[in-house]
Amino acid sequence: VEDCAQSHDAEWDGQRVGTFGDFGCFSLQQSKQITTGDGGIVLTDDDELWDHAVRFHDKYYDRTGQKRPVERIGINYRMSELQGAVAIYAAIRELVDEHHLAAFTIRCFDLVTRIQNTGCYALSRLNDERVPAGCEGDLQALFSLYLGSLLSRQVTFMGNVTSVDLNGGKIHLAHCTCPLSLASGYAVRSHFESGIGVGIAARIPPGPCTILRLGGERLDRLFVREGVIEVVSPREDLCRTQLAIAVEGEIA
Numbered sequence: 176v177e178d179c180a181q182s183h184d185a186e187w188d189g190q191r192v193g194t195f196g197d198f199g200c201f202s203l204q205q206s207k208q209i210t211t212g213d214g215g216i217v218l219t220d221d222d223e224l225w226d227h228a229v230r231f232h233d234k235y236y237d238r239t240g241q242k243r244p245v246e247r248i249g250i251n252y253r254m255s256e257l258q259g260a261v262a263i264y265a266a267i268r269e270l271v272d273e274h275h276l277a278a279f280t281i282r283c284f285d286l287v288t289r290i291q292n293t294g295c296y297a298l299s300r301l302n303d304e305r306v307p308a309g310c311e312g313d314l315q316a317l318f319s320l321y322l323g324s325l326l327s328r329q330v331t332f333m334g335n336v337t338s339v340d341l342n343g344g345k346i347h348l349a350h351c352t353c354p355l356s357l358a359s360g361y362a363v364r365s366h367f368e369s370g371i372g373v374g375i376a377a378r379i380p381p382g383p384c385t386i387l388r389l390g391g392e393r394l395d396r397l398f399v400r401e402g403v404i405e406v407v408s409p410r411e412d413l414c415r416t417q418l419a420i421a422v423e424g425e426i427a
Contacts, residue, residue: 176200180215183208184269193218198228203254203262209269211261214254256292257363260373264297271306278321282312286372293372295351302330302354309333310352315390323387330354332379337413344422346386347407349414353377358416367414376415379404386420400424 177196179185185192193199199218203211219225230237235249254262263286271279279301283294294310301308307320316333323331334348351366351374358377366372384404390396402420409417 180204181207184273194220197221197224203258203265209262209265211254211258211265214258214262216262256365256372257296259290259292260294260296263292263294264300267294267297267301267308271301276306278307278309278317280309280312280314280317283310284368287366287369291371293351293366293369293374295366295375296373298333298352299354299375302332302352303356305330307331308352315394316388318394319387319389322389323385327385330356332357332416334416334418335414337417339426341426344426345405346402346420346422346426347417348420349417351375351415353379353416362415364415374415376409378406379416379418381406384420386422400426 177193177199179192179199180202182192183201187195193201197219201216201218203209203214203216205212217228219228231247231249232252233249234251235245235247236243237246267279267281270276279298281294281298286292286294298308298310302320305324307317307324309317309320310333320331320333332350332353334350336346337349338347339345340347351364353361353375355361355375355377357379359380361375361377364374364376366374381404384402386398386400386402388398390398400422401424402422405419405421407417407419
């Protein structure tokens with residue numbers, strides 16, 4: 176077990192610290208360079224050891240099925256999901272700074288399946304810090320976010336279209352990554368699709384807005400409409416931040 180508690184991003188003789196031992200252990204305790212208040216990170220490239228580590232810190236439960244058989248003694252030293260979400264933000268922020276990124280996207284379901292947490296809080300905060308950030312590895316949506324941020328000089332929000340009312344002229348959007356600067360209030364919920372991690376349930380106040388989407392294989396298709404944000408009654412079968420936009424002109 177390699178103790179590299181305070182050696183984030185360090186190297187020795189051309190090899191990353193944390194990759195020498197069977198396990199590499201980093202600390203996120205409050206006095207460390209990257210902190211979530213408590214907790215830490217374990218690295219390994221051995222799938223069997225990884226499975227043991229994940230189960231050991233979670234009472235040795237096997238959470239892959241409906242039942243939770245216990246085969247060995249485990250502990251209950253799990254970080255809270257909120258602390259984990261802060262750790263994900265800290266890691267992404269370091270990557271953005273190290274590589275001088277102007278925008279960022281992540282395949283968020285890789286986080287859900289690998290570490291049982293989400294990047295929603297991280298993306299919300301990055302957008303508030305004027306780093307356009309989207310999820311699902313969607314480069315077209317990210318470029319739309321980036322362009323919208325440049326043109327408007329304001330914080331932008333990535334929303335999935337949940338329904339379109341052609342007769343009523345309304346587009347309904349939902350997502351779990353709303354920047355808090357756009358909200359009049361918010362609640363911290365779980366991620367909608369997985370029921371784990373952290374999702375942002377924000378209340379975006381009514382007011383004018385612009386919808387922008389670049390698409391097509393060569394980004395040669397453009398959808399732009401002016402509209403007015405309307406408050407909707409929240410639903411449990413959609414991503415946590417939900418709104419309707421009354422669109423000026425034809426939608427199709």
